[in-house]
Amino acid sequence: MNYNLKIKLLHNEAILPKQANKGDAGLDVFSSEEKVIQPGEAELIGTGISLELPEGTEAQVRPRSGLALKHSVTVLNSPGTIDEGYRGEIKIILINHGKTAFKVEKHMRIAQMVIAPVPKVEITVVEELSNSKRGEKGFGSSGLK
Numbered sequence: 656m657n658y659n660l661k662i663k664l665l666h667n668e669a670i671l672p673k674q675a676n677k678g679d680a681g682l683d684v685f686s687s688e689e690k691v692i693q694p695g696e697a698e699l700i701g702t703g704i705s706l707e708l709p710e711g712t713e714a715q716v717r718p719r720s721g722l723a724l725k726h727s728v729t730v731l732n733s734p735g736t737i738d739e740g741y742r743g744e745i746k747i748i749l750i751n752h753g754k755t756a757f758k759v760e761k762h763m764r765i766a767q768m769v770i771a772p773v774p775k776v777e778i779t780v781v782e783e784l785s786n787s788k789r790g791e792k793g794f795g796s797s798g799l800k
């Protein structure tokens with residue numbers, strides 16, 4: 656599927672999101688500011704960009720595994736949801752699960768954004784749901800190994 660994503664740079668410190676490699680699922684998103692995240696704390700980090708998403712899509716804000724593995728820093732609300740109609744600045748909520756403070760540098764790649772289709776859903780209220788093999792079983796009912 657081909658989508659046209661419109662991106663507005665809100666100021667001089669903003670960097671366009673980009674794929675590290677052709678074909679990568681995520682567009683790396685850059686911080687437009689410097690901020691220190693103390694151990695156990697979360698911070699809202701500006702990116703200096705706003706989007707006009709293609710109709711029928713969302714952007715999912717996901718962590719970068721390198722930041723998670725090396726620094727225990729991840730996206731608190733992962734996957735963050737960017738709604739099609741949102742025109743404000745994209746901000747990233749990072750949490751530091753590590754034992755030492757983590758400095759977000761300006762122009763650091765702090766997360767990645769995946770553009771995904773959103774199905775149109777119509778809701779119907781019913782008295783009965785159809786039977787299925789799983790039924791009401793869940794939460795490890797099929798075994799844990």
Ligand SMILES: O=c1ccn([C@H]2C[C@H](O)[C@@H](COP(=O)(O)OP(=O)(O)OP(=O)(O)O)O2)c(=O)[nH]1
Pocket residue numbers: 716732735736737738739741744745746747748
């Ligand atoms: O990581 C995120 C998550 C959300 N947003 C922006 C875009 C999104 O469209 C809007 C609302 O996000 P969400 O629906 O997750 O938050 P909410 O708590 O439900 O707020 P609202 O009542 O505004 O929908 O905030 C971000 O910039 N970064």
Ligand SMILES: [Mg+2]
Pocket residue numbers: none
């Ligand atoms: Mg919401």
